[in-house]
Amino acid sequence: SRVDENVSPGEQFQKTIKVTNMSGKNQIIYVKVRDFAAPEDESGEPRFLANAETAPEISLKSWIIVPGSGIEFGAGETKDINIAVNVPENASPGSHYGAVFFGITPPAATEKTAILIGREAGALVLLRVAGEILESADIREFRPEKYFALAPPVKLITRIQNSGNAHVKPAGVILIKNMLGREVASLAFNEQGDSALPDSIRRFENIWNPSFALGRYKANLIAAYGEKGQGRESLLADTSFFVMPGKIILIVFGFFAVLVISIAAALLVWKRRLLRGINPILAQIRAHRVV
Numbered sequence: 001s002r003v004d005e006n007v008s009p010g011e012q013f014q015k016t017i018k019v020t021n022m023s024g025k026n027q028i029i030y031v032k033v034r035d036f037a038a039p040e041d042e043s044g045e046p047r048f049l050a051n052a053e054t055a056p057e058i059s060l061k062s063w064i065i066v067p068g069s070g071i072e073f074g075a076g077e078t079k080d081i082n083i084a085v086n087v088p089e090n091a092s093p094g095s096h097y098g099a100v101f102f103g104i105t106p107p108a109a110t111e112k113t114a115i116l117i118g119r120e121a122g123a124l125v126l127l128r129v130a131g132e133i134l135e136s137a138d139i140r141e142f143r144p145e146k147y148f149a150l151a152p153p154v155k156l157i158t159r160i161q162n163s164g165n166a167h168v169k170p171a172g173v174i175l176i177k178n179m180l181g182r183e184v185a186s187l188a189f190n191e192q193g194d195s196a197l198p199d200s201i202r203r204f205e206n207i208w209n210p211s212f213a214l215g216r217y218k219a220n221l222i223a224a225y226g227e228k229g230q231g232r233e234s235l236l237a238d239t240s241f242f243v244m245p246g247k248i249i250l251i252v253f254g255f256f257a258v259l260v261i262s263i264a265a266a267l268l269v270w271k272r273r274l275l276r277g278i279n280p281i282l283a284q285i286r287a288h289r290v291v
C-alpha cells in the first residue's frame with residue numbers, strides 16, 4: 001500500500017488505509033509512524049528508521065496523526081484506518097517520506113529499537129511539497145547483464161541517479177531490434193511506477209525472453225520523468241548484446257572444423273600428386289647432367 005501525493009505547505013488531508021488481521025485469532029493492532037531514508041544499496045527498498053533516529057530534511061513523521069490506542073481486530077477481520085496529514089506552513093519543498101506501520105507490539109515497546117518488518121505491515125507515504133522543486137535524473141548505466149548470452153532470457157539493467165530534491169518515477173519503453181534493424185520486442189520500463197528517491201541511485205531490471213533469438217541485438221531505452229505541469233524530461237540510452245545458442249555454436253564450430261580438415265587433406269593430396277609428377281622430370285634432369 002502507498003500514499004503518494006502532491007501537497008502544499010499548510011495543507012491538511014486524510015487518507016484511509018485498509019488493514020486485515022491475517023492471524024487466526026483476535027488481535028489488538030497498534031499504529032506507528034516511522035521515517036525512512038534512501039536505501040544504502042540500489043534496490044529501492046526503503047531503509048526504515050527507528051523512533052530514536054531522524055532524517056530532518058525529509059522527515060514527515062511529525063506530520064502524520066494516527067490512532068493513539070490499540071484497535072481490536074477479530075480473526076481475519078478487515079478495517080479502514082484513518083490517518084490525518086498536517087503539512088507544516090514552513091515545510092521545505094521537495095520529497096518527504098515515511099511509513100505507517102500496523103503491528104501487535106505497542107509503540108512504547110519499540111521506541112528505541114529498529115523496526116521488526118516481519119511482524120508488521122506498512123504503508124509507504126511519499127509527499128511532494130510544492131515550492132522550488134528540482135527534478136534532476138540521469139542514466140548512470142544501461143546494459144545487458146551478459147553481453148554474450150547462450151540463450152534467452154536476457155536481463156537488461158538500468159541505473160538511474162536522482163540528484164534533485166524530489167522523488168521521480170521514470171517510465172517508458174525499451175525497444176529491441178535485430179541485426180537487420182527490425183523491431184522484435186517492446187518492453188515496458190518501470191511499468192509498476194517505482195520511484196527513485198533524492199540523492200540515490202535506483203536499479204531497474206527488464207527481462208526479454210523470446211522463444212528464439214540469434215545474432216546481435218540493439219536495445220534502445222526511451223523514458224521520461226517529471227510532473228505533467230512542470231514538463232517531462234527525457235532519458236535516452238542504448239546498448240547491444242549477442243545471443244548465440246550453444247547448439248548453433250557447436251554446429252558452426254563443427255562445420256569449420258570439418259572444413260579446415262577437408263582443406264588440409266585436399267592440400268596434402270594435391271601436394272603428393274604434384275610431387276609424383278615432378279619426381280620423374282627431376283630424375284631425367286639429373287641423368288642428363290651425369291651424361
